[in-house]
Amino acid sequence: MLVIAGTVRVPPENLDALRPHMQVVLQASRAEDGCVVYSFAEDVEDPGLIRVFEVWRDRSAIGAHGKTAHLAAWREAGREHGVSDRRLTLYEVSGETPL
Numbered sequence: 001m002l003v004i005a006g007t008v009r010v011p012p013e014n015l016d017a018l019r020p021h022m023q024v025v026l027q028a029s030r031a032e033d034g035c036v037v038y039s040f041a042e043d044v045e046d047p048g049l050i051r052v053f054e055v056w057r058d059r060s061a062i063g064a065h066g067k068t069a070h071l072a073a074w075r076e077a078g079r080e081h082g083v084s085d086r087r088l089t090l091y092e093v094s095g096e097t098p099l
Contacts, residue, residue, distance in 0.1 A: 001036070001096075002062060004054040006088035012047040014081040021077035028070035029054075034061020052088060062090075 010018055022040055029038040036055035043049035056062045065071060 001093045002056045002059065003091040003093055004052065004056070004062070004088055005091065006052050007043075007085070008050050008052060008078070008083050008087070009085040010048045010050060011082045015042070015048065018077065018081040018083070021074060021081070025070050025074035028068070029065060032061065032065055032068070034058060035065070 026038055026040065029035055034057040036057060037053060038055075039053050041051040041053070043051060056065070
C-alpha cells in the first residue's frame with residue numbers, strides 16, 4: 001500500500017471558485033481502480049492551505065491515476081486558480097495497526 005500526503009496552497013480568495021474542481025477530481029479519483037482513499041481538507045488555522053491525503057493499492061494504480069483526464073483537468077484548474085507550493089510525499093506502507 002502507498003500513501004501520498006502533503007499540502008498545496010491556494011489563494012484564500014480563490015477557494016470558492018476552486019471547490020467545484022476539487023469535488024470533480026475527488027469523485028473521479030475515488031472511482032479509480034486501486035484508489036483506497038483520496039481526500040482534501042482545508043486547514044482551519046491557515047486559510048488557503050489544503051491538506052492532501054491519498055492511499056493507493058500500488059504504483060501501477062498511481063501511474064494510471066497520473067494519466068487520467070480528470071487529473072489533467074484538475075491540474076489546469078489549479079493553475080487557473082493559483083494553486084502553488086505543492087509539497088507531496090509518497091510513503092510505502094508495509095502494514096497497518098488500528099489504534
